[in-house]
Amino acid sequence: MTASTVRNTAIFAIATLLSRVSGLVRDSMFAGYFGTSRQYDAYLVAVMLPFFLRKIFADGAMTMAFVPIFNDRLGRSRERAFEFASAVMIFVLLLSGLISAGGVFFSRELTGIFAGGFSGDTIELTSQLIKISFPFITLVSLWAVYCGILNSLDAFFIAAASPMLINLATIVGILLSEKFTPPILGPTIGFTAGGAIQLLAVMLAARRSGFRFNPRYNSHDARDFLSLFLISSISPAINEINSFVDTRVSTGLGTGAVSSLGYAQRLYQLPLGIFAIAVATVALPQLSRLTGKDSKEEFSKAVWSSITVLAFLLLPSTLGLLVAGEGLVKLLFERGSFTALDTAVTSGLLYAYTLGLPFYGAYGVLSRAYYARKSPVTPTIISALMVGVNVVLDIVLGFTMGPVGVALATSIAG
Numbered sequence: 001m002t003a004s005t006v007r008n009t010a011i012f013a014i015a016t017l018l019s020r021v022s023g024l025v026r027d028s029m030f031a032g033y034f035g036t037s038r039q040y041d042a043y044l045v046a047v048m049l050p051f052f053l054r055k056i057f058a059d060g061a062m063t064m065a066f067v068p069i070f071n072d073r074l075g076r077s078r079e080r081a082f083e084f085a086s087a088v089m090i091f092v093l094l095l096s097g098l099i100s101a102g103g104v105f106f107s108r109e110l111t112g113i114f115a116g117g118f119s120g121d122t123i124e125l126t127s128q129l130i131k132i133s134f135p136f137i138t139l140v141s142l143w144a145v146y147c148g149i150l151n152s153l154d155a156f157f158i159a160a161a162s163p164m165l166i167n168l169a170t171i172v173g174i175l176l177s178e179k180f181t182p183p184i185l186g187p188t189i190g191f192t193a194g195g196a197i198q199l200l201a202v203m204l205a206a207r208r209s210g211f212r213f214n215p216r217y218n219s220h221d222a223r224d225f226l227s228l229f230l231i232s233s234i235s236p237a238i239n240e241i242n243s244f245v246d247t248r249v250s251t252g253l254g255t256g257a258v259s260s261l262g263y264a265q266r267l268y269q270l271p272l273g274i275f276a277i278a279v280a281t282v283a284l285p286q287l288s289r290l291t292g293k294d295s296k297e298e299f300s301k302a303v304w305s306s307i308t309v310l311a312f313l314l315l316p317s318t319l320g321l322l323v324a325g326e327g328l329v330k331l332l333f334e335r336g337s338f339t340a341l342d343t344a345v346t347s348g349l350l351y352a353y354t355l356g357l358p359f360y361g362a363y364g365v366l367s368r369a370y371y372a373r374k375s376p377v378t379p380t381i382i383s384a385l386m387v388g389v390n391v392v393l394d395i396v397l398g399f400t401m402g403p404v405g406v407a408l409a410t411s412i413a414g
Helices: 005-034 038-074 079-104 105-112 119-135 134-152 157-160 163-175 185-208 219-250 257-288 293-333 340-354 357-372 376-401 403-413
Strands: none
Touching: 005 038, 005 157, 005 163, 005 257, 005 293, 038 079, 038 105, 038 119, 038 134, 038 219, 038 257, 038 357, 079 105, 079 119, 079 134, 079 219, 105 119, 105 219, 119 185, 134 157, 134 163, 134 185, 134 257, 134 340, 157 163, 157 185, 163 185, 219 257, 219 376, 219 403, 257 293, 257 340, 257 403, 293 340, 293 357, 340 403, 357 376, 376 403
C-alpha cells in the first residue's frame, strides 16, 4: 500500500476506534440499566431493523455504487462529481423517506415478522420503539452519500468518527431513561436524534472540503447509478438475511437470548469495525481509480497489499478475543442488572462469533475489489451461498444448541 493509503487507513482506524469505544461505554451502560431484559430485547430489534437497511442501502449498495462512479466523475472535474452526488442525494431522500414512512406505518407487522417469538407485551413494546427508530434510515442514507464524498476526497476522519455522535446521544437517553415510561424510550429517542446530529456533522465536513449541492439531472448519470445500485443492493440484502434469521430464531430461544447475542456481537465487531472496515473502506476509492486496462497489475497489488495489512491487524485480534473474551465481557458488562451468569453465556457466544472474524474481514476487502470494477455478480453469488448455509445451520444448531448455535452458524457461513 502507498504511504497515503496507510496513513488514511490509520486515520480511519483511529476515528473508528473512538466511535467503538463510545459504543462499548454505551453498551456497558445498557448492561447496568437494562441487563438482558425484555426491554433491551425490544430495543435491539427496533434499532437492528434500521441498521439492517442501513447496511443494505447506505453502507452496502449506496457505497458500492456511489464511490466508483463518483471517482470516475471526479477524474473529469469536481463540478461533474458534485453534480452527480447532488442528484444521488435527491434519489436517496425520496427512496429512504418512503422506506422510513412504511416502517412507521407497518411497525406492528414488522415486529410480527422479525420478532414473532417475543411475548405479546414485548411485541407491543418493540412496535412502539420501531415507530421512533425508523426515521433513522433516511438520516443514515444521506449520511452514507456524504461519507462517500468525504472518503473520495481523502477526508476519512469525520466520516469514521461521526457514529460516535449516535452513541453519545444514546448514552444521554440512557441517563434520562428514568424520566420515560417505559424507560427504554429514552435511549431509542437518543438513537434517532444521534442520527440527525451525525448527518449534520458530515454535511459540515463535506462543505469544508469544498462540496456544494448542485442538482442537475443527467440521464447518463442516473442510468449508471441506478443500474449499479440495484445490482449492488442484492449482495448486502442477501447478507442481511443472515441477521434477520439470526434474530428471528433468537426471539424463540427465551428472554435474554437476543440481548446476549447483541452484547457478544458488540465485542466481535470491534476489531471488524476498527481494522477490517477501515482497510476495506480506504481500499475502495483507491481500487476504483485503478480499473483501467493499463492498471491490472497495480490493481492486483493493491488488493493483496490490503489483504496483507488486514491479516497483520485482524489475526492477533482474533487470538486476543479467544484468549481474553470472558475477561472483557466481565470487565465491560458485569454490573447492575448484568449478572455472572450473563457473563458466562455472552462469553460463549463471543467465542463462537470470533471463529469467523478473519473470514468476514477478508470477504469485505475482496468483495470491494469486484465493486470497484463495477462487477457485483460474484459477491452476490457468494452471498447467496452464505445465506443458504446460515439459514440451515441457524435452524439446526439454534434449536439444538441454543444461542451459541446461532453464533456458530454465522461463523461457519463466513
